[in-house]
Structures are given as C-alpha cells and as structure tokens.
Amino acid sequence: xxxxxxxxxxxxxxxxxxxxxxxxxxxxxxxxxxxxxxxxxxxxxxxxxxxxxxxxxxxxxxxxxxxxxxxxxxxxxxxxxxxxxxxxxxxxxxxxxxxxxxxxxxxxxxxxxxxxxxxxxxxxxxxxxxxxxxxxxxxxxxxxxxxxxxxxxxxxxxxxxxxxxxxxxxxxxxxxxxxxxxxxxxxxxxxxxxxxxxxxxxxxxxxxxxxxxxxxxxxxxxxxxxxxxxxxxxxxxxxxxxxxxxxxxxxxxxxxxxxxxxxxxxx
Amino acid sequence: xxxxxxxxxxxxxxxxxxxxxxxxxxxxxxxxxxxxxxxxxxxxxxxxxxxxxxxxxxxxxxxxxxxxxxxxxxxxxxxxxxxxxxxxxxxxxxxxxxxxxxxxxxxxxxxxxxxxxxxxxxxxxxxxxxxxxxxxxxxxxxxxxxxxxxxxxxxxxxxxxxxxxxxxxxxxxxxxxxxxxxxxxxxxxxxxxxxxxxxxxxxxxxxxxxxxxxxxxxxxxxxxxxxxxxxxxxxxxxxxxxxxxxxxxxxxxxxxxxxxxxxxxxxxxxxxxxxxxxxxxxxxxxxxxxxxxxxxxxxxxxxxxxxxxxxxxxxxxxxxxxxxxxxxxxxxxxxxxxxxxxxxxxxxxxxxxxxxxxxxxxxx
Ligand SMILES: Cc1cc2nc3c(=O)[nH]c(=O)nc-3n(C[C@H](O)[C@H](O)[C@H](O)COP(=O)(O)OP(=O)(O)OC[C@H]3O[C@@H](n4cnc5c(N)ncnc54)[C@H](O)[C@@H]3O)c2cc1C
Numbered sequence: 346x347x348x349x350x351x352x353x354x355x356x357x358x359x360x361x362x363x364x365x366x367x368x369x370x371x372x373x374x375x376x377x378x379x380x381x382x383x384x385x386x387x388x389x390x391x392x393x394x395x396x397x398x399x400x401x402x403x404x405x406x407x408x409x410x411x412x413x414x415x416x417x418x419x420x421x422x423x424x425x426x427x428x429x430x431x432x433x434x435x436x437x438x439x440x441x442x443x444x445x446x447x448x449x450x451x452x453x454x455x456x457x458x459x460x461x462x463x464x465x466x467x468x469x470x471x472x473x474x475x476x477x478x479x480x481x482x483x484x485x486x487x488x489x490x491x492x493x494x495x496x497x498x499x500x501x502x503x504x505x506x507x508x509x510x511x512x513x514x515x516x517x518x519x520x521x522x523x524x525x526x527x528x529x530x531x532x533x534x535x536x537x538x539x540x541x542x543x544x545x546x547x548x549x550x551x552x553x554x555x556x557x558x559x560x561x562x563x564x565x566x567x568x569x570x571x572x573x574x575x576x577x578x579x580x581x582x583x584x585x586x587x588x589x590x591x592x593x594x595x596x597x598x599x600x601x602x603x604x605x606x607x608x609x610x611x612x
Numbered sequence: 613x614x615x616x617x618x619x620x621x622x623x624x625x626x627x628x629x630x631x632x633x634x635x636x637x638x639x640x641x642x643x644x645x646x647x648x649x650x651x652x653x654x655x656x657x658x659x660x661x662x663x664x665x666x667x668x669x670x671x672x673x674x675x676x677x678x679x680x681x682x683x684x685x686x687x688x689x690x691x692x693x694x695x696x697x698x699x700x701x702x703x704x705x706x707x708x709x710x711x712x713x714x715x716x717x718x719x720x721x722x723x724x725x726x727x728x729x730x731x732x733x734x735x736x737x738x739x740x741x742x743x744x745x746x747x748x749x750x751x752x753x754x755x756x757x758x759x760x761x762x763x764x765x766x767x768x769x770x771x772x773x774x775x776x777x778x779x780x781x782x783x784x785x786x787x788x789x790x791x792x793x794x795x796x797x798x799x800x801x802x803x804x805x806x807x808x809x810x811x812x813x814x815x816x817x818x819x820x821x822x823x824x825x826x827x828x829x830x831x832x833x834x835x836x837x838x839x840x841x842x843x844x845x846x847x848x849x850x851x852x853x854x855x856x857x858x859x860x861x862x863x864x865x866x867x868x869x870x871x872x873x874x875x876x877x878x879x880x881x882x883x884x885x886x887x888x889x890x891x892x893x894x895x896x897x898x899x900x901x902x903x904x905x906x907x908x909x910x911x912x913x914x915x916x917x918x919x920x921x922x923x924x925x926x927x928x929x930x931x932x933x934x935x936x937x938x939x940x941x942x943x944x945x946x947x948x949x950x951x952x953x954x955x956x957x958x959x960x961x962x963x964x965x966x967x968x969x970x971x972x973x974x975x976x
Contacts, residue, residue, distance in 0.1 A: 517838040577793040580757070588939070595964075
C-alpha cells in the first residue's frame with residue numbers, strides 16, 4: 346500500500362515578482378515555497394499512513410534539482426521516500442506533457458491496487474488545476490477533485506467533493522487519484538526526529554534514461570515538443586490609466602465623489 | 613480512439629460550448645460562454661453549438677439558443693443525471709470525436725475544471741485554463757494587444773490567415789499575461805472563469821431557430837468507476853457576487869472594529885443594491901465566509917461599481933476585480949497598491965469615510 350503525493354516547488358508569488366525584459370518570469374531571483382495545496386495533499390497521505398502504518402508515503406516531484414530542498418523538508422514531515430523527476434528532456438512541458446511524465450514516473454514506481462495518488466488542487470504559478478486529472482487519465486484510474494474530507498475503508502474511498510454551492514459525496518475504489526483543497530486538513534510541521542532522519546530516507550532521481558522505456562514516454566509526448574500548447578506572446582498586465590485621487594476624506598470629498606459618479610451616470 | 617486523428621486542423625469545424633446544468637438548472641456561465649463563442653463563430657464563419665448532458669434535459673436546449681447557439685447537441689441518460697468524471701468524459705469525447713469541432717469552451721467551475729483536463733488528455737490536445745480573452749481573428753487580436761500591452765505590435769510579424777484560437781490568461785498569480793495557442797491538435801480547448809465574459813441579452817428569435825439534436829449515449833459499467841452517494845446544496849444563501857452590479861468589499865482594514873466594519877459595508881451595499889465581498893485576509897480571519905472572497909483563489913467579478921474598504925490591493929486580489937467598470941478605494945495608506953487600480957481613491961479611515969458614503973448614497 347502506497348500513498349503517492351505529487352508536489353511542486355513554486356515561486357512565492359505573494360511577494361514581489363521579477364519580470365525579465367523579454368516578459369518572462371525571472372524565477373532565479375525569486376524565493377520558492379512548496380505549493381500550498383500540495384501541503385494538504387502531503388498531510389492527507391500522512392494522516393492515512395497514521396491509520397495504516399504499513400503504508401508508505403512516496404513523494405514525486407518534477408522540477409529542477411533545487412526542488413531537492415523541498416523534498417527533504419517533506420521527508421522531515423514524515424514522508425518515507427522521495428523521487429525527483431528531473432531532466433533537460435522534460436523542460437518546457439505544458440500540463441499535458443507534465444502529467445505524461447509524472448504518470449510515467451508513477452508507472453515506473455509501480456501503481457498497485459491499494460495505492461492512492463494525492464495532488465494539490467492547483468499550483469499557484471500556473472493555477473490550472475489540470476495536472477492531477479490528467480495524471481489520472483493517463484494512468485486510466487478514477488479521480489476525485491476538490492476533496493474536503495475523505496475516509497478509506499478497505500479499498501473503498503469516500504470523498505466529500507466541494508462544489509461552489511455545496512458538495513457531493515463520492516465513492517470510488519483504489520487505485521485512484523484525489524486532488525486536495527485547504528479545507529481538507531491542516532498540514533503538520535516537521536519534527537526534530539524527522540529532520541534527523543530525513544537524510545537516511547530513500548531519495549531517487551529519475552531522469553530521461555530512467556523513464557525512457559516507459560510506454561508513456563515518447564519524444565512527442567514530453568517536453569516542449571510534446572506539449573500541445575505553446576506560449577504565443579507574453580506581456581505585463583495592463584496598467585490602468587491613472588485614476589483620480591480625491592483630496593481629503595471628509596464630507597465634501599465624499600460628496601465630490603458621488604457628484605462625479607452621478608455625472609458619469611455610474612449611479 | 614485509435615481511429616481519431618486530430619492533427620489536421622482542416623478536418624475540424626465549429627465552435628462548441630459545454631453547457632453545464634445541475635439538477636436541471638443551467639449555469640449562468642453557459643450564457644457567458646455562448647455569448648463569447650458567438651463572436652468567435654461569427655469571425656470564423658462557422659456554427660456555434662452547445663453541448664448539453666444530463667437526464668431528461670432536452671427541454672433546456674432552446675434557452676441556450678437564445679444566447680447564441682445555432683445548434684444544441686443533447687446527450688441524455690439517467691446515468692448522466694449527476695456529474696461524474698468518467699461518464700461525462702466518455703460521452704463528451706465520443707461526440708467530439710464524431711463531430712470534430714475546432715474549439716471547445718468549458719466554464720472553469722469546480723465541475724469544468726475536473727472535466728476539461730480529463731477530456732483534453734483523452735483527446736490528446738491542449739487545454740488552456742482560466743482564459744480572460746479569446747480571439748481567432750488576427751486583426752482583432754492585434755487591436756487587443758495594442759490596447760492592453762506595451763508590445764510593439766506593428767513591429768511584429770503575424771500570419772494574417774491564422775484562424776487558430778489565441779487564448780490569453782493571467783499567469784503567475786496575475787503578474788504576467790500570456791497568450792497560449794494550440795497549433796498542432798484539435799479541438800483547441802479552453803476554460804473560462806464564471807463572470808469573466810459578458811453575457812449577451814437573450815434573443816427569443818434565436819432561441820426559436822435553434823436546432824436541437826439528440827446524440828446517442830453509449831456507456832458501459834467499466835466507464836463508471838465513481839458513484840455519487842449524495843448531492844448537498846448548502847442551505848446558506850450563497851452571495852451572488854458574480855452577477856452583482858455593485859460589490860462593496862472589506863479587507864483586513866476593518867480589524868479594529870470588525871462588527872462596525874461589516875455593518876458599514878452591508879449598509880453601503882444595501883443602499884447601492886449591491887452585495888458584500890471580501891479580501892482573503894478578511895475571509896481567513898473568519899469575518900466572512902469563503903464564498904465572499906474576490907481574487908485569484910476567490911471569485912472574478914466585474915460589477916459596475918467595486919468599492920474596496922481597507923483592502924491593500926495585493927495582485928491576487930486585483931486579479932479578481934480589476935475589470936470592474938468603476939473602482940473606488942478607501943484606504944488609510946496613501947501608498948496602498950489598490951489605488952493603482954482605482955478610478956477614485958480616498959485616503960482616509962474607512963470608519964469615517966464609509967458612513968459618509970452611506971449618507972451620500974441614500975441622498976441619491
Ligand atoms: C496563492 C495566493 C492566492 C491568493 N488569493 C487571494 C484572493 O483570491 N483574494 C485576495 O483578496 N487575496 C488573495 N491572496 C492574498 C493576498 O496576497 C493578500 O494577502 C490579501 O489580499 C490581503 O488582504 P487585505 O488587503 O484585506 O489585507 P492587508 O494587506 O492587511 O491590507 C489591509 C489594508 O487596510 C488598510 N487599512 C487598515 N486600517 C484601515 C482603516 N481604518 N481605514 C482604511 N484602511 C485601513 C491598510 O492600509 C491596508 O492597506 C492570495 C495570496 C496567495 C499567495
């Protein structure tokens with residue numbers, strides 16, 4: 346029994362973001378964090394492991410070598426193993442190609458009947474929420490997204506799946522994939538013991554050589570060449586024409602505001 | 613599936629909108645997407661089709677015509693009554709492979725964001741999430757770039773015959789805009805967030821003229837690996853932020869007297885016939901429920917008037933409200949970034965300014 350968690354290291358977009366002259370993101374100059382929803386996915390897996398101590402929690406991340414630091418922290422939270430999928434051939438992947446590679450890595454690990462894959466709902470850099478469902482499709486297993494609660498009995502998983510106006514209770518069976526939202530749980534902290542032990546835990550890098558015989562890996566399904574979508578143009582968001590800063594903050598100012606709104610037929 | 617070849621763009625024609633219904637009720641986003649799809653179909657000179665799935669939903673189809681659909685494909689079956697990833701993906705991919713549309717638009721609802729990626733992966737095509745602007749016509753795309761970017765559009769080379777879909781979306785939490793294309797595979801798919809596209813008025817003549825076509829549904833037990841045990845509508849009256857004409861949002865700036873801050877926002881919203889929204893800081897603090905949140909991880913709104921009380925204007929917040937027609941910001945910090953997005957800014961204490969606004973609004 347394995348709980349596989351897909352995690353991503355992302356630029357911390359809550360701070361200032363550096364944009365290069367050509368309109369692309371200057372990732373090197375930005376701080377990185379573990380994608381917030383992915384921490385909920387890690388916690389979901391660790392909580393199930395608490396109840397099923399024989400299970401293993403295996404992290405899978407695709408990204409450049411610095412993602413090792415994030416994986417180490419997650420091992421220190423209590424995960425058992427980590428796999429970093431990294432290689433030049435994988436660069437430039439869109440969500441289709443990324444999910445193809447992650448699915449291949451999971452197939453390489455070996456997906457068994459009682460395994461569950463956890464992903465965060467979406468990553469804060471791309472915000473697409475596409476990689477989880479696409480991994481499920483490529484592994485031909487069921488998915489449940491937007492999980493806010495879950496229980497596992499035998500190989501039956503029951504999930505509270507959030508909708509905008511309520512929720513659905515969905516039942517499925519393992520192996521399956523679940524995408525997690527922050528309402529699901531509160532991620533635990535690293536422990537001192539975890540920090541001391543994390544360097545002894547199995548840590549593997551999968552590169553193109555490792556995965557090239559996986560049926561999902563073909564030159565035209567991975568990397569830039571295997572990505573159906575391409576960036577055509579990118580640019581800084583429009584800056585709105587300067588608005589009017591009103592003088593003062595008293596009654597006259599507010600009256601002036603409402604007069605302007607009335608004049609422009611806004612109210 | 614093996615016989616489905618999708619690398620010849622010329623074999624694909626037509627613009628489709630996946631029309632979501634829940635318990636027999638169409639989603640307002642369907643109308644927004646059809647209105648946008650209508651423009652694309654007109655630019656391409658092709659049909660606009662709605663794709664409607666459910667149990668006994670044929671009766672809803674004509675209404676979709678009123679928002680622009682020339683034709684609505686209806687797939688009905690008791691097993692489609694509730695949304696399930698497996699059944700909906702199978703049925704949609706079957707119809708798409710059969711009819712070969714060039715564009716498929718899906719609302720970025722919690723259901724659309726589950727369904728879209730699964731379908732795109734099965735069809736082996738691209739999907740662009742949360743698009744805020746769509747173009748097929750090159751001249752129109754150039755106009756769009758000129759009006760929203762500082763790019764030297766006239767100095768750039770464009771293929772004037774390109775009829776591919778140019779899908780523009782915010783990236784990196786709104787720090788960048790990117791136009792994405794899907795040149796080699798069809799259909800070109802994108803999701804669009806609720807409230808982003810403008811809804812055209814309902815047209816009865818179009819509704820009457822709309823062709824409703826039933827499509828066969830073929831589902832097998834092995835296609836259905838999830839079971840819906842129950843669907844629960846939360847009893848709380850969800851705020852209708854997306855459709856609101858006026859939104860009065862509060863942020864962390866109300867912290868020194870939360871109760872009074874909320875009262876003021878509600879009073880101002882009531883007077884202007886609007887609703888109350890919130891920044892994430894206000895939601896995280898537990899002052900308002902999550903369905904009030906505006907922004908990247910909340911809702912996208914474009915009301916006639918957006919009033920921000922005590923909101924700093926983080927990029928993630930602006931991502932959800934910057935297209936509002938008129939933005940009014942009240943903040944005690946003259947350097948708050950919200951003022952960069954505001955049409956009218958007042959530097960001051962919201963606890964003093966908001967009551968005056970209520971008073972003025974009542975007088976109007
Ligand atoms: C991945 C990600 C997604 C996010 N998604 C969203 C989102 O969807 N929506 C969202 O809103 N945020 C989102 N955020 C959070 C966002 O970055 C900000 O932290 C948040 O918007 C700040 O809320 P605020 O403006 O209310 O609070 P603050 O930034 O604390 O600002 C409070 C403001 O109130 C002013 N103020 C204080 N007292 C008064 C007073 N008496 N009168 C007038 N003004 C006063 C202050 O000057 C200040 O500008 C996201 C962040 C991340 C990292």
